[in-house]
Amino acid sequence: xxxxxxxxxxxxxxxxxxxxxxxxxxxxxxxxxxxxxxxxxxxxxxxxxxxxxxxxxxxxxxxxxxxxxxxxxxxxxxxxxxxxxxxxxxxxxxxxxxxxxxxxxxxxxxxxxxxxxxxxxxxxxxxxxxxxxxxxxxxxxxxxxxxxxxxxxxxxxxxxxxxxxxxxxxxxxxxxxxxxxxxxxx
Amino acid sequence: xxxxxxxxxxxxxxxxxxxxxxxxxxxxxxxxxxxxxxxxxxxxxxxxxxxxxxxxxxxxxxxxxxxxxxxxxxxxxxxxxxxxxxxxxxxxxxxxxxxxxxxxxxxxxxxxxxxxxxxxxxxxxxxxxxxxxxxxxxxxxxxxxxxxxxxxxxxxxxxxxxxxxxxxxxxxxxxxxxxxxxxxxxxxxxxxxxxxxxxxxxxxxxxxxxxxxxxxxxxxxxxxxxxxxxxxxxxxxxxxxxxxxxxxxxxxxxxxxxxxxxxxxxxxxxxxxxxxxxxxxxxxxxxxxxxxxxxxxxxxxxxxxxxxxxxxxxxxxxxxxxxxxxxxxxxxxxxxxxxxxxxxxxxxxxxxxxxxxxxxxxxxxxxxxxxxxxxxxxxxxxxxxxxxxxxxxxxxxxxxxxxxxx
Numbered sequence: 001x002x003x004x005x006x007x008x009x010x011x012x013x014x015x016x017x018x019x020x021x022x023x024x025x026x027x028x029x030x031x032x033x034x035x036x037x038x039x040x041x042x043x044x045x046x047x048x049x050x051x052x053x054x055x056x057x058x059x060x061x062x063x064x065x066x067x068x069x070x071x072x073x074x075x076x077x078x079x080x081x082x083x084x085x086x087x088x089x090x091x092x093x094x095x096x097x098x099x100x101x102x103x104x105x106x107x108x109x110x111x112x113x114x115x116x117x118x119x120x121x122x123x124x125x126x127x128x129x130x131x132x133x134x135x136x137x138x139x140x141x142x143x144x145x146x147x148x149x150x151x152x153x154x155x156x157x158x159x160x161x162x163x164x165x166x167x168x169x170x171x172x173x174x175x176x177x178x179x180x181x182x183x184x185x186x
Numbered sequence: 187x188x189x190x191x192x193x194x195x196x197x198x199x200x201x202x203x204x205x206x207x208x209x210x211x212x213x214x215x216x217x218x219x220x221x222x223x224x225x226x227x228x229x230x231x232x233x234x235x236x237x238x239x240x241x242x243x244x245x246x247x248x249x250x251x252x253x254x255x256x257x258x259x260x261x262x263x264x265x266x267x268x269x270x271x272x273x274x275x276x277x278x279x280x281x282x283x284x285x286x287x288x289x290x291x292x293x294x295x296x297x298x299x300x301x302x303x304x305x306x307x308x309x310x311x312x313x314x315x316x317x318x319x320x321x322x323x324x325x326x327x328x329x330x331x332x333x334x335x336x337x338x339x340x341x342x343x344x345x346x347x348x349x350x351x352x353x354x355x356x357x358x359x360x361x362x363x364x365x366x367x368x369x370x371x372x373x374x375x376x377x378x379x380x381x382x383x384x385x386x387x388x389x390x391x392x393x394x395x396x397x398x399x400x401x402x403x404x405x406x407x408x409x410x411x412x413x414x415x416x417x418x419x420x421x422x423x424x425x426x427x428x429x430x431x432x433x434x435x436x437x438x439x440x441x442x443x444x445x446x447x448x449x450x451x452x453x454x455x456x457x458x459x460x461x462x463x464x465x466x467x468x469x470x471x472x473x474x475x476x477x478x479x480x481x482x483x484x485x486x487x488x489x490x491x492x493x494x495x496x497x498x499x500x501x502x503x504x505x506x507x508x509x510x511x512x513x514x515x516x517x518x519x520x521x522x523x524x525x526x527x528x529x530x531x532x533x534x535x536x537x538x539x540x541x542x543x544x545x546x547x548x549x550x551x552x553x554x555x556x557x558x559x560x561x562x563x564x565x566x567x568x569x570x571x572x573x574x575x576x577x578x579x580x581x582x583x584x585x586x587x588x589x590x591x592x
Contacts, residue, residue, distance in 0.1 A: 026210060151337035154319040164366055
């Protein structure tokens with residue numbers, strides 16, 4: 001049965017159909033949540049919240065073809081809610097040492113990945129979400145806009161700003177670590 | 187053909203590596219929880235059966251007319267209008283386009299609306315509200331007008347208004363694409379706005395004439411960096427052209443259409459503009475070499491450069507001081523344009539905060555933003571231990587500080 005049929009059946013209370021929808025999307029959405037919240041436990045909570053809400057509110061979904069965008073929206077919102085709730089608790093500081101850049105043929109790649117990881121943590125969760133939807137999930141601007149319930153132009157400018165901030169975060173980290181390799185810092 | 191630039195490709199690769207999707211071990215637990223959860227009955231979603239317009243129209247029709255509320259609201263609007271007129275009248279004296287000015291309001295956006303906050307009193311006012319998603323407000327240099335972007339569902343279109351949000355005028359969108367909201371720069375003559383944008387990794391300079399409403403793409407080989415309008419007439423701007431690894435600082439004239447290369451003392455690596463002196467007789471640029479950034483100030487008449495031990499320098503409004511990063515110890519420092527020693531105003535930092543910085547209109551403060559979006563106001567005189575606490579009036583952000591007459 002195709003997804004539309006599963007969504008229609010799940011919307012009428014067929015839990016087996018909903019389980020099929022979960023199986024088809026859970027791994028991807030859990031990865032999306034991990035990328036946005038940068039915490040496996042928090043991602044787990046957010047994804048569970050999103051699916052429970054999806055099951056509860058599925059009868060209200062008017063257009064089954066928009067299930068994917070709707071589920072992504074629920075997941076992103078659950079992630080941002082989870083991060084906001086965590087901010088009210090004491091901040092946990094990651095004390096793991098930062099590896100110095102490795103010298104060698106692959107040093108650039110390794111350093112870049114560490115830098116991207118650290119830079120990605122420094123930008124806001126809302127910015128991580130829009131980057132993940134566009135560059136990881138592969139959504140075009142129109143789908144990102146629909147998922148986040150914002151105009152397409154706003155989605156474009158927010159993504160642009162998020163990428164600028166990510167570049168700046170990475171460049172700042174490079175400069176602070178003395179590893180700048182000819183960046184594009186303005 | 188890959189539509190992404192190298193940085194975007196790196197991010198995409200990293201996201202795919204970092205995500206490594208796998209079926210989580212809580213799948214069965216999740217399905218047990220959903221099975222135990224009741225679905226909302228279908229009838230409780232009226233929009234499932236009726237168009238939302240019909241629902242809202244019906245609700246409107248069924249409501250009694252709240253005359254008392256309307257009367258109170260009308261009274262409130264009248265009072266607010268009178269207050270706004272008095273307020274606007276008290277601030278009608280525009281600031282000089284160049285040099286230091288007094289500090290006025292700070293504008294910011296939240297949820298698609300634009301607000302101002304008075305740093306002196308903490309008073310906040312919504313100035314542009316409504317359905318459109320408005321953002322990225324930027325006061326003109328005389329503080330009399332406001333540029334912002336409006337999401338129309340497809341593109342962010344440029345809009346200009348009075349500083350109180352009235353008399354809005356949508357500008358042209360010729361050639362407009364993805365805009366960097368942080369790149370908006372007003373020309374010193376208060377007529378033209380430059381902004382950066384583009385897609386497919388190729389950034390371009392868009393120019394919008396706020397008088398005629400027309401917009402166009404500057405026909406220049408723009409490479410990177412901020413735009414700095416040249417005082418005093420604002421009919422030319424500085425930008426970086428060239429190819430990566432061989433940068434050139436250049437000036438583009440709106441009147442002649444010519445691009446002239448500026449002297450960068452033989453430096454061609456990672457050259458970016460830092461600003462002009464208020465009289466337009468000197469320009470500053472910064473560059474990156476051997477993992478350290480430095481700033482140079484050049485006198486146009488003599489061509490004499492003066493090197494400053496400060497990275498990514500930013501000229502103050504009066505053109506006397508430069509704030510930037512201390513290349514030796516990290517952190518921010520301030521140095522006179524003719525000086526040789528950069529005085530630290532913060533402790534060294536290594537986690538990215540303090541990367542963005544700009545001078546307040548009166549040059550008595552430096553605004554800096556941490557990478558996580560938290561903003562601080564620093565005293566350019568230090569000390570290095572000064573408080574790094576976000577003032578309450580900056581709690582909702584504030585990227586544009588209005589210049590007003592002294």
